[in-house]
Amino acid sequence: MKNKEIKVLLAAPRGFCAGVDRAIEIVKKSIDKYGSPVYVRHEIVHNKHVVENLKKIGAIFVEELSEIKDKTRPVIFSAHGVPKNVPLEAKNLNMEFVDATCPLVSKVHREAENLNKNGCHIILIGHKNHPEVIGTMGQIPNGGIDLIENVEDVKKYENKNDKNLAFVTQTTLSVDDTKEIIYALKKKFPNIKEPKKEDICYATTNRQAAVKKIAKECEMFFVLGSRNSSNSVRLVEVARKSGCANALLIHSESIIPFEKIAACKTIGVSSGASAPEILVKNFINDLKNKYSLKIQEVEIVKEDVNFKIPGKLN
Numbered sequence: 001m002k003n004k005e006i007k008v009l010l011a012a013p014r015g016f017c018a019g020v021d022r023a024i025e026i027v028k029k030s031i032d033k034y035g036s037p038v039y040v041r042h043e044i045v046h047n048k049h050v051v052e053n054l055k056k057i058g059a060i061f062v063e064e065l066s067e068i069k070d071k072t073r074p075v076i077f078s079a080h081g082v083p084k085n086v087p088l089e090a091k092n093l094n095m096e097f098v099d100a101t102c103p104l105v106s107k108v109h110r111e112a113e114n115l116n117k118n119g120c121h122i123i124l125i126g127h128k129n130h131p132e133v134i135g136t137m138g139q140i141p142n143g144g145i146d147l148i149e150n151v152e153d154v155k156k157y158e159n160k161n162d163k164n165l166a167f168v169t170q171t172t173l174s175v176d177d178t179k180e181i182i183y184a185l186k187k188k189f190p191n192i193k194e195p196k197k198e199d200i201c202y203a204t205t206n207r208q209a210a211v212k213k214i215a216k217e218c219e220m221f222f223v224l225g226s227r228n229s230s231n232s233v234r235l236v237e238v239a240r241k242s243g244c245a246n247a248l249l250i251h252s253e254s255i256i257p258f259e260k261i262a263a264c265k266t267i268g269v270s271s272g273a274s275a276p277e278i279l280v281k282n283f284i285n286d287l288k289n290k291y292s293l294k295i296q297e298v299e300i301v302k303e304d305v306n307f308k309i310p311g312k313l314n
């Protein structure tokens with residue numbers, strides 16, 4: 001098969017975003033500062049490769065603070081953000097904590113909080129049970145925020161309050177699906193207040209636009225990323241909706257469909273915001289072992305975003 005040539009369109013930007021970079025750096029710097037172990041509440045970012053590497057240098061991952069045996073050790077909150085009761089619980093337990101919530105998620109938290117203070121009832125557009133959604137809903141007192149996942153939910157939704165409605169969104173949603181949900185919301189509730197600047201983050205928007213640009217030229221599309229990564233799963237959906245029906249997520253347990261790839265002239269590759277570039281490199285190398293590849297990177301925009309790490313780690 002080595003003489004079979006396959007064109008690989010590499011979407012760019014892809015992979016790590018500034019929030020993920022920062023969160024991983026926070027774990028590393030915390031281990032430097034406090035020694036190991038350092039606890040991390042929830043996967044710091046949704047990627048198995050990242051989590052396993054951090055475990056090797058002294059991070060212990062838990063889902064709740066109650067699982068932490070030695071409360072004298074510090075705990076880091078993941079990039080997805082946490083409900084307000086979590087830092088409160090850490091304070092009550094006298095635990096040292098470092099918040100690795102992405103600043104763009106924190107922006108949505110503050111937005112929701114202000115809307116609530118100003119008397120609005122909030123609708124959050126997002127995916128049920130995703131930690132970011134749990135974190136954003138947990139900024140608002142009970143009953144002050146409702147979750148909507150799709151246009152069907154909008155149809156069923158009734159404003160049972162006398163309050164004005166406002167909406168915010170998860171940062172990692174499909175740009176196109178969210179537009180449809182927002183359109184339906186505005187049609188049903190013409191006075192609904194919207195965020196000044198949209199909540200879907202630059203990294204999500206850029207990665208989806210890059211996939212969209214090349215998907216129709218590809219017979220198969222591969223997105224490197226974990227199954228619980230909202231960002232990565234959305235990229236697969238975007239590739240399918242943008243003209244490449246045969247789009248797949250390649251996660252840690254995936255079997256690469258070499259036979260199907262052999263039948264393609266052109267394939268597309270991208271990776272979610274929590275997937276390190278090494279996963280793309282390994283995937284390409286696996287293909288190189290079998291076929292002769294003609295790789296072309298298609299970059300739609302250059303990203304230049306950096307977030308500072310918390311001062312106490314400097």
Ligand code: SF4
Pocket residue numbers: 017018019020079102103104105171172201202203204231273
């Ligand atoms: S995907 Fe967006 S919101 Fe999430 S960590 Fe990255 S930059 Fe922040």
